[in-house]
Amino acid sequence: MPEGPIVPDAISSNGSYPHSPHLPRLRAGVVGCGYWGPHLIRNLHEMAEVELVGVADPRPDRLEYVRRSYPAVAVFPDHRELLRSQVEAVVLATPIKTHYALAREALLEGKHVLVEKPLAASVDEAAELVQLAQERGLVLMVGHTFLYNPAVRELRRLVREGELGRIYYGDSARLNLGMFQRDVNVIWDLAPHDLSILMYVLDQEPVMVSARGSTCVQAGVHDVCYLEVLFSGGTSAHVHVSWLDPDKVRRLTLVGDRRMAVYNDVSPAKLRIYDSGVESPRPTDNYGEFEFSYRHGQIVIPYLHWREPLRLECEHFCDCVRTGGRPLSDGEQGLKVVAVCAAADRSLAEGGIRVPVGLPSAALVGAAGKVVRGPAIA
């Protein structure tokens, strides 16, 4: 992974990441063209700075879709043919259990990699990928798409600049009916979004997690889960993820001691800032004086210069490959998210106990790529 500053806030006034138009086009390929792959293919195909060389998928119907939609793009039933072609970078949009093997193969072939979330299916796998990318000087980026969402970026600014005050807690919900997965539970499928958003906006590391949930539809696969995540700065957050809810909900509430904010991704007004709060009463023996004072002020909906987050993510990947920059959602962030999911799985299996999150920073990734566990917090 290239050293150097992360480029998170290097976003220009028109909402895009800075490009280097004088550089040659990036030759890129996509592996996996199921549900999500076509969105990546469309964006990469539209980008002037990218030459979409090829798409690999073992399913003939998916290759036929690519042939029809993008006649100039080569199709490969075997991803190894794509890796052996002239591509410099690959984007992996395949099932979670395949991420490690495919990303490893691509890095060993000297390709920069953007892998869909979550980075891998275990902490050891994720740590090995981070280490491999570092050793080879290649970009390893994870598709934590919501970090490229203008509403999430504005929420981070509000927190950093103290507009909300001290954050009491966060509450995140990602619910709808579907899409059920067979090989991973709902935490691995949906929570990487909530976790990456929380880490980014709070600018804190997850240190402890507990999880409870239900296995309603498929035996042994949790489809509804509730996580409590404790962060390094003392903030706690609840994350509710579900494939079994009648409503589509994509919402994060942050409650601070000055203001409160609600990021609702399915609303046209994606971000609302509430000038609301409560003052606790001074300690007194007199019951008549013991009153909370509530503040119900204005609700502000800030203007956001909107661009498709996935496009910004693809532009950022391209830019990092071209300039040697470090991605905002780099392999290390992917590793931390995987570490929370793994700790949450353990908690689920042990009745919801609090489980410390292995803190996988560069310093904690041992020589063999094993993650050293962080200290337990009472």
Ligand SMILES: NC(=O)c1ccc[n+]([C@@H]2O[C@H](COP(=O)([O-])OP(=O)(O)OC[C@H]3O[C@@H](n4cnc5c(N)ncnc54)[C@H](O)[C@@H]3O)[C@@H](O)[C@H]2O)c1
């Ligand atoms: N960032 C987001 O908002 C977002 C949204 C949806 C899905 N995703 C992620 O995208 C990834 C793919 O999800 P999906 O819903 O598209 O899955 P999917 O099952 O619909 O599609 C996966 C595709 O990968 C192909 N594939 C499997 N093994 C392959 C291999 N070795 N080489 C080439 N192709 C292979 C399959 O044939 C299939 O077409 C997952 O990691 C998922 O978490 C991200």
